[in-house]
Amino acid sequence: MTQIADPQPFRRAVYACDPAQSRGRLHAEPHSPTRSEFQRDRDRIIHSTAFRRLQYKTQVFVYHEGDYYRTRLTHTLEVSQLARALARSLGVDEDLAEAVALAHDLGHPPFGHAGERALDRMMAPFGGFDHNAQSLRAVTRLERRYAEFDGLNLSWEAIEGIVKHNGPLTDAAGNPLGRYAETGAPPSIVSYNRTVDLQLHLHAGVEAQAAALADDVAYNSHDMDDGLRAGLFEIAAVEEDVPFVARIVAEVRDKYPDLESSRLIHETTRRVITVLVEDATAESARRIDAIDPRSADDVRSAAGQVVAFTDEMTAALRDLRGFLFARMYRHHRINSVMANAEEVVERLFAEFIARPNRMPAEWAHACETTDHTRRARIVGDYIAGMTDRFALVEHRRLFDEAPELR
Numbered sequence: 001m002t003q004i005a006d007p008q009p010f011r012r013a014v015y016a017c018d019p020a021q022s023r024g025r026l027h028a029e030p031h032s033p034t035r036s037e038f039q040r041d042r043d044r045i046i047h048s049t050a051f052r053r054l055q056y057k058t059q060v061f062v063y064h065e066g067d068y069y070r071t072r073l074t075h076t077l078e079v080s081q082l083a084r085a086l087a088r089s090l091g092v093d094e095d096l097a098e099a100v101a102l103a104h105d106l107g108h109p110p111f112g113h114a115g116e117r118a119l120d121r122m123m124a125p126f127g128g129f130d131h132n133a134q135s136l137r138a139v140t141r142l143e144r145r146y147a148e149f150d151g152l153n154l155s156w157e158a159i160e161g162i163v164k165h166n167g168p169l170t171d172a173a174g175n176p177l178g179r180y181a182e183t184g185a186p187p188s189i190v191s192y193n194r195t196v197d198l199q200l201h202l203h204a205g206v207e208a209q210a211a212a213l214a215d216d217v218a219y220n221s222h223d224m225d226d227g228l229r230a231g232l233f234e235i236a237a238v239e240e241d242v243p244f245v246a247r248i249v250a251e252v253r254d255k256y257p258d259l260e261s262s263r264l265i266h267e268t269t270r271r272v273i274t275v276l277v278e279d280a281t282a283e284s285a286r287r288i289d290a291i292d293p294r295s296a297d298d299v300r301s302a303a304g305q306v307v308a309f310t311d312e313m314t315a316a317l318r319d320l321r322g323f324l325f326a327r328m329y330r331h332h333r334i335n336s337v338m339a340n341a342e343e344v345v346e347r348l349f350a351e352f353i354a355r356p357n358r359m360p361a362e363w364a365h366a367c368e369t370t371d372h373t374r375r376a377r378i379v380g381d382y383i384a385g386m387t388d389r390f391a392l393v394e395h396r397r398l399f400d401e402a403p404e405l406r
Contacts, residue, residue: 013091015293017205023156026140026196027149038095041158045099048145048152049385050106050138051076056387058112058341070222072112076105078222082214082277083207086307089281090288092206099154100161100211107134109384110391111341118345119380126376133186134384135162140192142381160198161208163189167305169200188377202300206288209299209307213284217276220320225269227328235264241323244316248272279313340403344395345383351398352379358398 012018019036032040045051054073070078080101087097108131109115119129139162140151154162163169169185170176176184184190185200193200203209224245227233239246245268252259252267259267287306293299299306309317328334352359353376356367363382367375386394396402 011091012093013206015206015288015296015299016092017096017157017207017296019093019095019155025153025155027153029153036095037155038093038099038158041152041154042095042099042102044152044154045102045106045139048106048138048143050143051102053385053387054105054108056389057108057110058115058388070226072105072108075218075222076102078218079104079211079214082217082273083211085277086210086214086281086284087207090206090210090284090307092210096157096161096205097207097210097214099158100165100208101214103135103139103154103158103162104165104211104215105131105135106138107131107136107384109134109345110386110388111338111345114338114341115345115383115391118342119349119383122346122349123376123380126373126380127187128183129380129384130186130188131384132163132166133188134381136192137188137381138385142385156196156198157205157207159192159196161204161211163192163198164200164202164204165208165212167204168202172201174201199300203302203305204300205296206284206299206307209305210284213280213307213309216317217273217280220317220324221269221272221276223324223328224272224320225265227324228265229262232331232333233327235261235268237327238323242316242319244275244313245272245320248275276309276313276317280307280309283308283310283313341388344391344403347399348383348391348394349379352382 017038019038022037031037035043051073054076055071057072080098083097083101084094087094109119109129111118116129116131123129136159138151139154139159143151146153166178168177169180169189176182180186189198189200192198224238228235228238235249239249248271249264249268252264252271256263256267284307287304287308288299291298291302291306293302293306308314356364356375356379358364359367359379359382363378366378369375383391392402
């Protein structure tokens with residue numbers, strides 16, 4: 001057998017987040033004698049109810065369409081693996097990167113982005129719905145496992161990473177940026193930030209940035225893989241529209257001219273991941289060297305993200321995203337299922353707002369308020385926590401019918 005060299009011992013970079021120097025937790029707790037602060041964060045997320053529910057939440061395909069496609073849980077596990085790899089290559093804390101990756105989709109409602117669109121429409125008069133803000137609610141309020149506090153009481157660095165892994169939410173004056181420029185930062189994030197200053201105008205640390213980039217690598221490569229295996233498009237179509245994937249397919253065919261289709265798809269997908277990770281590792285190292293940070297706060301204060309793809313790879317990924325948008329996310333087979341899924345979520349929300357007593361007792365009791373925004377948020381929390389199949393069960397219970405979503 002080929003002998004594998006031992007990996008190099010890990011040396012934490014000066015710009016890494018150090019668990020021994022964590023800014024702490026909202027509720028003070030004794031230190032663990034066996035785990036670092038970021039390892040505790042990771043473990044609490046894995047053991048949470050919200051994490052288990054990801055098993056039956058949609059990534060692209062509804063869970064009952066087959067066992068071969070990604071669910072929100074398998075996607076999350078793939079992101080966490082890539083985040084750890086990136087973090088290790090950049091000399092930062094793998095456990096924190098993994099914790100942020102494991103938590104990044106906890107706030108997704110049933111039926112993926114279709115469920116999010118439906119909830120956002122229904123909650124528009126009450127501040128809207130944002131899955132990133134919902135992830136924050138899950139880890140700070142909705143998990144009710146511990147005797148002394150609600151939520152998971154994660155470290156400041158983990159919370160910061162969950163909220164800011166895609167970059168600052170505001171400028172230095174507090175004006176919302178990016179996707180929040182028109183609507184403002186989500187109320188749940190604004191409210192929490194009044195209690196714990198997350199420095200919304202700064203970037204997150206390298207670990208959270210690695211988790212965000214790992215998400216890009218995972219969903220682009222694996223959505224392509226799932227789309228090919230589902231027969232939504234052929235490999236020839238990808239070759240025609242996405243040049244960087246075409247080059248990889250050509251390399252695989254040149255080396256393995258008689259490779260069967262399923263192996264060709266897998267070999268191409270894994271090489272796409274390798275190309276993306278290697279590009280990001282080299283570019284991120286270059287950007288870090290350019291600013292020469294001496295602490296994690298130097299990374300936070302940088303003018304831009306330090307974990308990133310090269311301009312060439314960013315353009316190549318834009319081609320792949322455009323292809324997937326047109327040929328997969330807008331495919332009539334996916335659209336027809338998701339249109340029905342949105343209707344399920346809308347009907348559930350309307351029913352529970354009008355008749356809170358049709359929810360379980362603890363949720364119904366919480367809705368006994370004259371504050372319509374608070375009631376809507378509670379109903380949104382209840383629906384966001386549902387799995388795909390439980391949403392369909394509830395729809396059948398309430399309306400004596402449930403679309404098959406096929």
